[in-house]
Amino acid sequence: MATETNELLLDADGLYSIYKGLEGANNVVALKGLNLDMKKGEFVAIVGTSGAGKSTLLRTLGGLQKPSAGEIRYFGRDISQMTEEALVPIRRSTIGFIFQEGNLIPELSAYNNVVRTLRYSGVGISEARKRAKELLKKLGMESRMHDLPQRLSGGELQRVAIARAISNNPALILADEPTGNLDAKNTEQVMQLFRDLHKELNIAFLIVTHSQHVASFADRSVELSDGMIIGQHNAGSDIYDLKESRSVIVSKSGNMTLPPEFLSALVAYGYHWDFTLDINANGPRIIGKPSLKTHNNCPVCNVPLKGDKFFCHSCGAKLN
Numbered sequence: 001m002a003t004e005t006n007e008l009l010l011d012a013d014g015l016y017s018i019y020k021g022l023e024g025a026n027n028v029v030a031l032k033g034l035n036l037d038m039k040k041g042e043f044v045a046i047v048g049t050s051g052a053g054k055s056t057l058l059r060t061l062g063g064l065q066k067p068s069a070g071e072i073r074y075f076g077r078d079i080s081q082m083t084e085e086a087l088v089p090i091r092r093s094t095i096g097f098i099f100q101e102g103n104l105i106p107e108l109s110a111y112n113n114v115v116r117t118l119r120y121s122g123v124g125i126s127e128a129r130k131r132a133k134e135l136l137k138k139l140g141m142e143s144r145m146h147d148l149p150q151r152l153s154g155g156e157l158q159r160v161a162i163a164r165a166i167s168n169n170p171a172l173i174l175a176d177e178p179t180g181n182l183d184a185k186n187t188e189q190v191m192q193l194f195r196d197l198h199k200e201l202n203i204a205f206l207i208v209t210h211s212q213h214v215a216s217f218a219d220r221s222v223e224l225s226d227g228m229i230i231g232q233h234n235a236g237s238d239i240y241d242l243k244e245s246r247s248v249i250v251s252k253s254g255n256m257t258l259p260p261e262f263l264s265a266l267v268a269y270g271y272h273w274d275f276t277l278d279i280n281a282n283g284p285r286i287i288g289k290p291s292l293k294t295h296n297n298c299p300v301c302n303v304p305l306k307g308d309k310f311f312c313h314s315c316g317a318k319l320n
């Protein structure tokens with residue numbers, strides 16, 4: 001059985017991700033100071049409109065691209081500024097990736113794709129062969145395992161991709177639209193497989209999806225909009241109309257994320273409230289009068305903002 005514990009698996013703090021604009025164009029700030037915690041064995045969906053930053057978040061959390069600012073900790077260990085050399089073994093031992101296209105090596109059979117992944121992780125050849133066979137059998141691919149990817153259907157390709165992703169017993173699977181290319185029947189089967197793996201092996205899942213059905217498998221859905229997490233939702237929420245089910249998130253480091261309707265009623269993005277809190281035995285109390293301020297320093301590169309408080313002339317971050 002999946003046992004969700006209070007032990008933190010993943011803990012991301014203040015993540016920014018900036019794509020440099022082409023000549024003359026503004027940079028795109030795809031993640032804007034985002035915070036996310038995941039417990040061991042949790043099943044979380046990332047939902048939100050197109051361009052909200054979901055894939056960027058997944059790739060950044062997986063160490064496939066560096067955040068422009070912020071920290072990403074796995075079991076308390078910060079990976080955000082590690083060299084590729086230091087990252088590779090952590091990625092291999094902790095994380096499995098599944099993408100929409102499956103990303104198999106086209107010249108290798110299903111079986112050799114899995115063997116290759118295991119070999120890269122340092123598993124000996126005979127053990128790798130044995131484990132590849134067992135995994136493909138478990139995923140219902142025993143009779144097709146010597147076929148090349150081009151001879152496999154979308155659903156079969158995803159099974160091989162899943163076999164590769166779980167081959168190193170990862171604590172977490174990061175999946176970007178894993179059923180995006182599949183029909184309803186194959187989507188159901190792949191999601192059922194995820195659920196079984198989650199239960200049997202206690203693997204945590206973080207899945208980007210546009211599908212209500214896929215999100216319904218998750219313990220909670222995290223909603224992204226314009227590079228920020230704007231709410232979370234319990235299992236069974238309607239992801240096509242999330243307004244009703246948003247709840248406030250308070251991260252481990254004390255950052256609070258408020259639903260967008262609330263924020264826009266309060267203030268525009270780019271401002272913050274400045275106040276002093278006194279916490280004593282009677283609970284928290286605001287001292288003095290809160291005041292509304294713009295950032296003095298760029299939250300991405302920390303250089304003082306000059307003139308325009310919503311554009312950093314130093315790193316090019318657009319802050320609204």
Ligand SMILES: Nc1ncnc2c1ncn2[C@@H]1O[C@H](COP(=O)(O)OP(=O)(O)OP(=O)(O)O)[C@@H](O)[C@H]1O
Binds near residue numbers: 051
């Ligand atoms: N390599 C890149 N270079 C420049 N901008 C990029 C790059 N990748 C993504 N972006 C931009 O970053 C923002 C977030 O993109 P991302 O792909 O993370 O969103 P998404 O929520 O996954 O979208 P979708 O649901 O359509 O796949 C978008 O404005 C996108 O145009």
